[in-house]
Amino acid sequence: MPKSKRSKLVSLTKVAKKTKEQKGAMIKELQDNAEKWKYCWLFQVGSMRNAHLKTVRKLWKDTARIFFGRSAVMAKALGTTPEEEHRLGLHQLAKQIQGQIGVLFTDTEPGEVIEWFADFQQPDFARTGNLASRTVTLPAGPVMRTHSDPPEPFPHNEEPQLRKLGLSTYMNKGVPSLHNPHELCKKGKPLTTEQAQLLKLIGEKMVVFRVSLICRWTAATGEVVQIENQPQLDSAATGGDDPEDEEMDEE
Structure with a gap:
């Protein structure tokens, strides 16, 4: 009987170390x-x-x-x-x-x-744990990618990801939008994983x-x-x- 792949042991300890040479x-x-x-x-x-x-x-x-x-x-x-x-x-x-x-x-x-x-x-873009260098508030209306020139709204297929990262978005004519302004981060406060990812998505470089x-x-x-x-x-x-x-x- 062939050995089950599920029972295969994979070593996680084989890390190449620097030799004396x-x-x-x-x-x-x-x-x-x-x-x-x-x-x-x-x-x-x-x-x-x-x-x-x-x-x-x-x-x-x-x-x-x-x-x-x-x-x-x-x-x-x-x-x-x-x-x-x-x-x-x-x-x-x-x-x-x-x-x-x-x-x-x-x-x-x-x-x-x-x-x-x-x-x-x-x-560059901030990572989780970096302190926010400034307060960023997303205005009500379409969620915009500021790194675009000119800025453009997120496409409809990215709306689930925006919601997963903490934005209370809704679809308005196929564009992810906000009913109210959303404070994404506050100056001097450590960034969470979700905040850092959102800042990267919209194009805000903080570090x-x-x-x-x-x-x-x-x-x-x-x-x-x-x-x-x-x-x-x-x-x-x-x-x-x-x-x-x-x-x-x-x-």
Whole structure:
């Protein structure tokens, strides 16, 4: 008798782990770059999106090397104590690598780096748990998709989804509509899953991907300088992108 497919066991524990060889290669890569470049920066990201981080990498491809991997591996590569540091002063940098921190090696002068990252911003849709940056109220009448130019109403076949997400809609000449204004979200309040999905459907971008510089190490002197007056990052949210692992520095 053939074995029933229903009784088949599927393992959920087979997750590929980084080998010692891969971690060793990552450590060597970081140390080689510490020997090559004039400056090493630490940065953190607000509203993490891998696509936007790849854009940063692409724009800096010819003038920098970016690592965004496991903090423990990167800190070990640079050395967290004066005795272990790979180059003079790097331990002051390494001890600040905790959580989602990236490393940027470059020869570009500090003023230019600070100015570039201050200007780089990418609006994006909020995720569950983000704080609403503004109050959004949908007016009575047709429910509109604001990302269209000009804005256009939702098609009739999306009305069930709008109702499922909390809108008390009705059909008016084949268009999902509201009898009364509906406060979709309130400024400063955490977004629910339904609110975040509705904001995305109507085209309201509430968060901004941006990079905040933490500190800079200078190879010539071993000095580490903390970077002040950096932009405040959007609060963390559940369901956001996990930063890509050590492979972020490929190419």
